[in-house]
Amino acid sequence: MLINLRQYHHPHDLQEALRLLRRLRPRTVPLAGGSTLIGSEDRSVEAVVDLQNLGLHYVKMDLDSQSVLIGAMATLADVSRSDAVRRVYDGIIAEAAHRSAGSVLRNQATIGGAVAVADPADELLVVLLACDAHVTICASDAIQLPLAEFLTRRDELLAEHALITEVALSLPQGQTGAAVQRVARTPADAPIVCAAAVLSFSNGMCTTARLALGGVSETPVRLPKVEVMLTGQAVNSELIEAAAEWISELVDPIGDFRGSAAYRKAMAGVLSARAMKEALARLA
Numbered sequence: 053m054l055i056n057l058r059q060y061h062h063p064h065d066l067q068e069a070l071r072l073l074r075r076l077r078p079r080t081v082p083l084a085g086g087s088t089l090i091g092s093e094d095r096s097v098e099a100v101v102d103l104q105n106l107g108l109h110y111v112k113m114d115l116d117s118q119s120v121l122i123g124a125m126a127t128l129a130d131v132s133r134s135d136a137v138r139r140v141y142d143g144i145i146a147e148a149a150h151r152s153a154g155s156v157l158r159n160q161a162t163i164g165g166a167v168a169v170a171d172p173a174d175e176l177l178v179v180l181l182a183c184d185a186h187v188t189i190c191a192s193d194a195i196q197l198p199l200a201e202f203l204t205r206r207d208e209l210l211a212e213h214a215l216i217t218e219v220a221l222s223l224p225q226g227q228t229g230a231a232v233q234r235v236a237r238t239p240a241d242a243p244i245v246c247a248a249a250v251l252s253f254s255n256g257m258c259t260t261a262r263l264a265l266g267g268v269s270e271t272p273v274r275l276p277k278v279e280v281m282l283t284g285q286a287v288n289s290e291l292i293e294a295a296a297e298w299i300s301e302l303v304d305p306i307g308d309f310r311g312s313a314a315y316r317k318a319m320a321g322v323l324s325a326r327a328m329k330e331a332l333a334r335l336a
């Protein structure tokens with residue numbers, strides 16, 4: 053509960069929302085689905101700006117930019133059901149959005165909220181990273197940047213009273229396969245570690261490799277060194293096993309009650325290898 057909440061605003065215009073958020077007093081924050089914010093018990097929050105009426109609920113294919121565009125207020129249910137999302141990257145974004153939460157939470161939580169919260173093991177963010185998603189952020193200006201960069205600069209960017217307005221996915225180029233793998237206490241639990249791979253090929257050679265992991269650091273991460281190792285190669289089981297071994301060495305997770313550091317390191321390699329093999333098997 054936000055026990056010090058005194059003001060509730062529901063603007064119909066993005067500029068008005070940004071103006072309200074820029075106020076230093078009362079302390080004002082964006083309200084999306086509210087699944088995390090309402091339960092946060094943050095006593096410093098005195099006002100919220102509800103993003104419901106800003107027209108950011110869309111999920112659509114944009115043929116001009118050859119991208120799938122997802123408004124920040126699209127719920128996880130909207131994302132998991134969207135034909136446009138299901139048709140790209142072997143449907144792994146829809147799959148991750150569906151698995152991220154039960155149906156009540158899926159109908160409440162939004163993709164913008166998930167990006168803002170940046171949970172370390174959020175499977176949806178892991179697949180978005182592997183699909184090279186870009187995020188649009190509006191403060192005084194609108195900027196679009198790769199999700200990977202947003203996650204490293206998140207505190208600085210959101211401290212400027214910025215709003216995340218859109219997540220964009222470029223359509224895959226050439227022969228592309230994608231897969232996501234996870235380990236959790238039960239199939240319905242949040243992942244302890246998860247890995248996603250997107251591999252594109254031309255004439256038998258890997259032209260683009262993108263790998264992402266969750267549950268091994270403060271936010272989900274890409275693995276650029278391993279991606280470079282795979283690019284330009286004819287990827288086979290041997291190379292995948294070598295890459296997986298390197299991934300286990302590269303990551304430096306912190307252990308907790310859900311999984312020790314050693315377990316997370318081992319799973320990072322195992323799940324990455326499984327994701328890469330499945331992506332290869334799915335090559336379109």
Ligand SMILES: Cc1cc2nc3c(=O)[nH]c(=O)nc-3n(C[C@H](O)[C@H](O)[C@H](O)COP(=O)(O)OP(=O)(O)OC[C@H]3O[C@@H](n4cnc5c(N)ncnc54)[C@H](O)[C@@H]3O)c2cc1C
Binds near residue numbers: 081083163165217
């Ligand atoms: C019971 C429960 C279980 C959960 N399980 C999982 C899980 O398994 N995996 C997982 O990853 N997450 C889980 N979550 C967390 C939750 O699903 C995500 O954090 C969610 O996506 C938040 O979305 P929201 O729209 O509800 O955000 P809100 O709660 O409205 O906002 C969350 C934060 O993000 C900010 N924010 C929201 N939208 C924007 C925006 N467009 N621009 C800038 N800032 C913004 C808000 O100000 C707030 O600080 C769980 C939450 C609950 C309550």
